[in-house]
Amino acid sequence: MLSFGSGTTVVKRLLAVGKCDLNAQDEKFAEKSIRFLVNKKKPKLTEDVEAAVMQQTSKTKCIVIYWSDWKNHVRSKLDIGGINGSYNNGSTDIASHKLHPHVWFCRLWRWPDLTSQVELRAIPSCECPFDQDKDQICVQPYHYSRVEAPVLPPVLVPKVTGENLPSRDELPPVNLEGGTIPNATYSDGLETPQFGLPPDTPPPGYMSEDGESTEQDCSMNSPASIHYASDSDSIPHGTVSTFLDAQPVAYCEPPFWCSISYYEMNQRVGETFHASQPSLTVDGFTDPSNSERFCLGLLSNIHRVTQIELTRRHIGKGVRLYYIGGEVFAECLSESSIFVQSPNCNRRYGWHPATVVKIPPGCNLKIFNNQEFAALLSQSVNQGFEAVYQLTKMCTIRMSFVKGWGAEYRRQTVTSTPCWIELHLNGPLQWLDKVLTQMGSPRSPCSSMS
Known part of the structure; x- marks a missing residue:
């Protein structure tokens, strides 16, 4: 059993092991997104998040969130008009890596150059992968593998x-x-x-x-x-x-x-x-x-x-x-x-x-x-x-x-x-x-x- 300090300590620890070189705006969004996961009302979820990220392991249960909750989170933090929306000035910079939670957390903790969910495949043991069209989605970054370009034979x-x-x-x-x-x-x-x-x-x-x-x-x-x-x-x-x-x-x-x-x-x-x-x-x-x-x-x-x-x-x-x-x-x-x-x-x-x-x-x-x-x-x-x-x-x-x-x-x-x-x-x-x-x-x- 892992021991935890305060929620703020856990958030800072998880943010510190991120792979991305974040600008100020993205770092702020990353911190709030980690807080979104590390819910003090669900200590087991917090435990699974830290175990997965710190130990870099797929041997945890799915870290499941609701799509609707994430959409509301993104809207509130980025001030956009809809899940397929963009900044109010018409820019499309937030793209899909923030609109799709599994992409965002995989980008944060595993692959900083990840751009889209089409680059990801869920591992067989994942029970709530993004491509099953469920209300819930797993955001455990080690429950996904990255699609590699096949070597074409000459x-x-x-x-x-x-x-x-x-x-x-x-x-x-x-x-x-x-x-x-x-x-x-x-x-x-x-x-x-x-x-x-x-x-x-x-x-x-x-x-x-x-x-x-x-x-x-x-x-x-x-x-x-x-x-x-x-x-x-x-x-x-x-x-x-x-x-x-x-x-x-x-x-x-x-x-x-x-x-x-x-x-x-x-x-x-x-x-x-x-x-x-x-x-x-x-x-x-x-x-x-x-x-x-x-x-x-x-x-x-x-x-x-x-x-x-x-x-x-x-x-x-x-x-x-x-x-x-x-x-x-x-x-x-x-x-x-x-x-x-x-x-x-x-x-x-x-x-x-x-x-x-x-x-x-x-x-x-x-x-x-x-x-x-x-x-x-x-x-x-x-x-x-x-x-x-x-x-x-x-x-x-x-x-x-x-x-x-x-x-x-x-x-x-x-x-x-x-x-x-x-x-x-x-x-x-x-x-x-x-x-x-x-x-x-x-x-x-x-x-x-x-």
């Missing part, structure tokens, strides 16, 4: 010789705008969506808010059984005369994991944003952009029309993008939905490659997975240069704010929407470049970045 690429390879002009353009673009819509991430598809198109799968697929998705459209209908299926392959010894081409993580360009209709506006942080927001505010935030409010466009102005006013908190454990997530922070076209996500759930998915406020969606891409790249190498080149479309993600596009909407192309962004995933694109170079380029240079 792709074995044969060196191709032969002259009858397609030239750059013979390769198809990489775009997803041709034909009817289907839509997937859901209200709260739990109910069956309605899809606006041509009669001959099989119904695509469905992604719920918590990342699980529907029963139909699991039984009929498992990723292993899905044929990805890329444009290369209809392209005649060039003659290959010889395959030399295969060489491994490894994946390397670039310093900037993605590049983001902002568009209004068909016009690019402003400079490209290069993302180096694993978590960032793209919002409509007028604060200066930094490494964790791309603010669209200050960007000017002399050709901006009224419709675009009105749409920009509704972007608000926009979208939060996470790159965690080799996976990319998009979370809608805005009060208006966002619309995402991700071929990688669409393939995973059996959707048509060009499907545009509506993400309502407060919902999130996994929009890219490095391991799935690696497996597809390895398969495509055996199908030839064009099949690998076609994978460049999977490394581009388009996302519109407020207004959607596709079969169910008046706008049929993303360039018809008032405000949208395009993400280029630099790691996969650079990997493709290396593979294409190893395979042997066409007569005219052509790479994934061209």
Whole structure:
């Protein structure tokens, strides 16, 4: 049995072993949050907190708090308007590591660089993990493990010789705008969506808010059984005369994991944003952009029309993008939905490659997975240069704010929407470049970045 001094002594002791280099404001919030846990009316809870933190052990019971209590605590200490709110000046700086108690305490006592709950997994013995949608949540930091990015195996690429390879002009353009673009819509991430598809198109799968697929998705459209209908299926392959010894081409993580360009209709506006942080927001505010935030409010466009102005006013908190454990997530922070076209996500759930998915406020969606891409790249190498080149479309993600596009909407192309962004995933694109170079380029240079 541990012995305790006064509550103040316990709080100071727990604060002293924190891993974070806190500024004055965060230190004040940390102290009040520890007091929130160390409740003199619940000595056993206090005992478990100190045992877990001081001994760095998972062998304690769950340290359980109520979600509603934590929300009230955050509102009172940070003066925000709601659990998805922000400081009264419109800033989004408090983000999710304070809004989610398990993230905050894991950040405080274990991983100071933790940014989001998508980086965490509960250990098997935890009875109240954050992902079970209960009224209570465990905040014992040692009841969670951190998601690590899997090591991607190198792709074995044969060196191709032969002259009858397609030239750059013979390769198809990489775009997803041709034909009817289907839509997937859901209200709260739990109910069956309605899809606006041509009669001959099989119904695509469905992604719920918590990342699980529907029963139909699991039984009929498992990723292993899905044929990805890329444009290369209809392209005649060039003659290959010889395959030399295969060489491994490894994946390397670039310093900037993605590049983001902002568009209004068909016009690019402003400079490209290069993302180096694993978590960032793209919002409509007028604060200066930094490494964790791309603010669209200050960007000017002399050709901006009224419709675009009105749409920009509704972007608000926009979208939060996470790159965690080799996976990319998009979370809608805005009060208006966002619309995402991700071929990688669409393939995973059996959707048509060009499907545009509506993400309502407060919902999130996994929009890219490095391991799935690696497996597809390895398969495509055996199908030839064009099949690998076609994978460049999977490394581009388009996302519109407020207004959607596709079969169910008046706008049929993303360039018809008032405000949208395009993400280029630099790691996969650079990997493709290396593979294409190893395979042997066409007569005219052509790479994934061209």
